[in-house]
Amino acid sequence: MSKERIQISExxxxxxxxxxxxxxxxxxxxxxxxGWKDIGTSKELIEQHSLCAGCPESMAFRYILASLPNPEDTxxxxxxxxxxxxxxxxxxxxxxxLFGNQNxxxxxLKRALSVRFPGRVKDVVVLAGDGxxxxxxxxxxxxxxxxxxxxxxxCFDNELYANTGGQESGLMxxxxxxxxxxxxxxxxKVRLPEIARESGCHYVVNCTVSKPSLVEKVIRNxxxxxxxxxxxYLQLYTPCILEIGKNSMEGLQEMRDSExxxxxxxxxxxxxxxxxxxxxxxAAKDKERKAAAKQLAGQASA
Amino acid sequence: MSDYRVLPGPEHFLPPAAASMGIRLPNPGxxxxxxxxxxxxxxxxxxxxxxxxxxVPTIFPGPLVLWxxxxxxxxxxxxxxxxxxxxxxxxxxxxxxxxxxxxxxRPKYPKINxxxxxxxxxxxxxxxxxxxxxxxxxxxxCHQANLxxxxxxxxxxxxxxxxxxxxxxxxxxxxxxxxxxxxxMKLADTVKRLKGTVQPRLTSAxxxxxx
Numbered sequence: 295m296s297k298e299r300i301q302i303s304e305x306x307x308x309x310x311x312x313x314x315x316x317x318x319x320x321x322x323x324x325x326x327x328x329g330w331k332d333i334g335t336s337k338e339l340i341e342q343h344s345l346c347a348g349c350p351e352s353m354a355f356r357y358i359l360a361s362l363p364n365p366e367d368t369x370x371x372x373x374x375x376x377x378x379x380x381x382x383x384x385x386x387x388x389x390x391x392l393f394g395n396q397n398x399x400x401x402x403l404k405r406a407l408s409v410r411f412p413g414r415v416k417d418v419v420v421l422a423g424d425g426x427x428x429x430x431x432x433x434x435x436x437x438x439x440x441x442x443x444x445x446x447x448x449c450f451d452n453e454l455y456a457n458t459g460g461q462e463s464g465l466m467x468x469x470x471x472x473x474x475x476x477x478x479x480x481x482x483k484v485r486l487p488e489i490a491r492e493s494g495c496h497y498v499v500n501c502t503v504s505k506p507s508l509v510e511k512v513i514r515n516x517x518x519x520x521x522x523x524x525x526x527y528l529q530l531y532t533p534c535i536l537e538i539g540k541n542s543m544e545g546l547q548e549m550r551d552s553e554x555x556x557x558x559x560x561x562x563x564x565x566x567x568x569x570x571x572x573x574x575x576x577a578a579k580d581k582e583r584k585a586a587a588k589q590l591a592g593q594a595s596a
Numbered sequence: 597m598s599d600y601r602v603l604p605g606p607e608h609f610l611p612p613a614a615a616s617m618g619i620r621l622p623n624p625g626x627x628x629x630x631x632x633x634x635x636x637x638x639x640x641x642x643x644x645x646x647x648x649x650x651x652v653p654t655i656f657p658g659p660l661v662l663w664x665x666x667x668x669x670x671x672x673x674x675x676x677x678x679x680x681x682x683x684x685x686x687x688x689x690x691x692x693x694x695x696x697x698x699x700x701x702r703p704k705y706p707k708i709n710x711x712x713x714x715x716x717x718x719x720x721x722x723x724x725x726x727x728x729x730x731x732x733x734x735x736x737x738c739h740q741a742n743l744x745x746x747x748x749x750x751x752x753x754x755x756x757x758x759x760x761x762x763x764x765x766x767x768x769x770x771x772x773x774x775x776x777x778x779x780x781m782k783l784a785d786t787v788k789r790l791k792g793t794v795q796p797r798l799t800s801a802x803x804x805x806x807x
Contacts, residue, residue, distance in 0.1 A: 302663060303662055303669060304674075310662065311713050341704075341707070382703045382704050383704065
């Protein structure tokens, strides 16, 4: 599907709410090199949302939705958590799974889409919190990776159960005291990126969402590798400013502080050999395309 | 035949599905009024009468006609617009016909703007806000239409009409089946024909949404 398929009936155009008119007029469906730089000049695929003011998760959502390479043919699978407050306002097909079974849903979905649309690229992207990915849904997460299911798993890691008041999660750092975990966590943060690598993921990144260009790069890489080779995993730090006692304006700084070289969200990347080869090929094609476009522009202006 | 009748509510918080109360769907060429199978001609008359009686008669076009996903959909959209224009021409001063879209089914609560759209997961908000006392669904996928029609029957006094492209809806007070451009045009013609013969409910104490 491309943008040509998304048209409003002319006879009823005037009664459509403006957000739908804008989606048709200026969203970046079908745009080959869409990315975070389109934010501000095109209609975003996220409408107003119900997250808290200054929530880094909302930044992450905006960057991810701007960076998906194929949004008109992408299905996102969400799970219970703050993310489920946002999905109703997202203009990409999405499914809300039961708490924890998002990777099982995505497995079936990806296989069904491959059978139903054999000639068309259909991407599946799981987006869930750390509770759904690492605690309640760890079984489904790992089994999908073991089976080499071809979709991307994104974990919004805020290191606790945020929207139920701050309970301890597997990704919480050792010693952290939360509102509903007053003793402090007694064991280390689960090392899921390493587990992902050992479980067969071909592209694994652990980072924060402080830099939109970085988020764009890792999202595109993860989706392309998942499409062609096998499972990919992104663990993105999206701190819950309320639960760690920060103000609305302090989310960005919290992420910057946590991505320093010695900190737990220092950029970490693992790429398998086949994935490296694929990404190199894609980069070469991209370079070729840009050079051709530049040449064409030069000819046009001459 | 069931004694149950599909009537304007508010029935109660969780109204039963009309099908579970023994209401059956019309066969091709038939319609139903309040759950009683009737001829299509009678249904056109009743639907037009309800539109002309209402203080705020409203058409809710759904995604299947709002989006031009094929030529037929675009043609149906034109017919919907024609029906609305006819309704506007035929009502009396004080009546306020509306055309409010249901662009998709995302549960946009609590961000819904009831002035400009209706959402199947909380259609009562749009009906309450605009004091709608008669509405027609067209181009809404069956599952979402059933959901909405039940919620409307449960919490409002609004009269519901379904112009269904499939087999009809038990949960509407009046339902056509196999909706087409021709049927929409025929309904518009009936509205035109009945113009001036129906007394609007303008002075009724309980117009539109119910508490």
